[in-house]
Amino acid sequence: MNEDIHRLNCFVENKPGVLARIVGLISGRGYNINTLSVGPTDDGTVSRMRIDVLGDDRVINQIVLQLRNQVNVIEVTARRTGKKARA
């Protein structure tokens, strides 16, 4: 398995419960979040989340597609940021 750290860049509606929804979707499928940061954007109704997740391309692609299905998610992109040494 080629598991790399991927960074998910999400733009989401700034509404209560959205963070829990996103985090729940990822953790509920058994994937561990390495780092997570949430911040405002110039548009006060939109928040930006940066989420680092470990997974192979197939897993990351699946997470991206499922995040896009979420009603409050405006945009998601993912890119590989670095390899993790296998334990």
Next chain:
Amino acid sequence: MGKAKEVSGAQALVNSLAKAGTEVLFGYPGGAVLDIFNCLTDAPFQFVLGRHEQGSVHMADGYARASGKPGVCLVTSGPGATNTITGLATANMDGVPLICITGQVPLSQIGTDAFQEADMVGISRAVSKHNFLVHSADELPETVAEAFYIATHGKPGPVVIDIPKNVQKAMTAATYPERVSLRAYHPECSASQGEVQKLAKLINEAKRPLIYAGGGVIASGAAKDVAALARKAEIPVATTLMGLGSFDEHDPLALGLAGMHGSWAANLSFHEADFILALGVRFSDRVTGKLSEYARHAKIAHVDVDASSIGKNVPAFLGIQADVKDLLRVVDSRVHAAKHGEWLAKIAEWKRKRPVAYKPLHEKVIMPQSVIEAIDRATDGEALLVTDVGQHQMWAAQFFRHNQPRHFLSSGGMGTMGYGIPAAIGAALANTGDPVVAVCGDGGAQMTFEELVVAVEHKLPVTFVVVNNSCLGMVRQWQELFYGKNYSGSILSVKGRAANERLDQDLKYDYLPDFVKLAEAHGAVARRVIDPAKLDSVISEAIRSRKTNLVEVIVEPRANVYPMQPGGQPIGSMIFE
């Protein structure tokens, strides 16, 4: 829009549900929804009182599957809300459009461990398509409109609206929006010209094509289009459990159910096909078995409205995010009429060699499979068949010749025991005109039996058939085949139980409850059949009576569901008896 009169949040909710087209509301009252119930008596839609919130959600689910319209249910906060979780998960897995309204403690009390407080938005997140906590009465009409939109667009699913009691009491002049516009949710999708061309090319070039039809065909209303394509290009059709009824099984091109309990011919077709057109399916593990061996020789074109479903379990040669009906209508003109005589002859040979069949184990004992055949005969295949979960569910899938969409309602993904009785009631209230027959095992029937009262009260012409083998048949079957015949926890009669269950062998009854007495206590007409010679007449009399009926059929407990492809194993490992 003009200036609207101020009404309470509760009244605004009821008005909005009416505007959204609600015809039947299922539910159960309680403290946190009293304001809403107070407005219901003047509502333009019917209210159906269940006897347990799980039952109410399954009723709404059965109503939705039978009618194609979203099911709506209303329950109170706390335990009322948590009791809906199994029903929501059931609808979520099978893509059933549902609106579940739950009461909540007043906003000021949320987080204080108030009486009957439960974090419903938190609890329901993983089992619903979306959920809302409504913060003000002004948001209510728009929230209801959005909930109906989300439930019915893209892959359908359940949406929860959690409404605090103070929001129900607050006054609002907000009106139901003309149009719904969601900033981030745009499930509309269609195939590109290039995708349509590629798909047509794959269909036209295939020598051994196969259509694999799932619940998405039924949700999209594409059954006629699938049949047209299958006949034009001579392509055999296998279905998932959720796809049963999407293709008429009387047609020689029909392969019936695929997967763990699918026919040999269907499963072998996947193995030998060179092209599979997968329509509205998700390649569940119950269908694919061992993934590395699955459909090895085939190019797979996977069509689904849900992009995340495409390639999730099985890689797709061509993935198209589109509505099945829309796509088939566009691709039709590019598909050439074709003959695949050699391929069809091969499949016909497989069907002939190993049909889905059973042998009686004892001449005086009813085989459970024959119960399903009796229902098929009694209704001439027109029954709206609702099942519970377990062996009888698989036999209902195998031995009824499914021929119309929305006539086989079953908890596929979640496998929820207790689904059958309430879902049949919901289906009967959708009033499609065809006789509703619910098939349940003795285990599942006991999980939601209390709902039978609802069928009796509303004089619903539903026949509930309890296939009683005095055990939890599917569990027993797995224990027989894979756990060394160690029947732990799966025997419902007193005799034959494991020693550690410590039952007094001198009990007056060997089996409880008496389903006939139980049904009569609920006000239904009930009969028991033991003699195979009387099965047909009792079943057909019950269905023809147009009364709420229960027929308990005592069946052979040793019967197993075959063929069986054990989980995670390749096709060659099918067990036949």
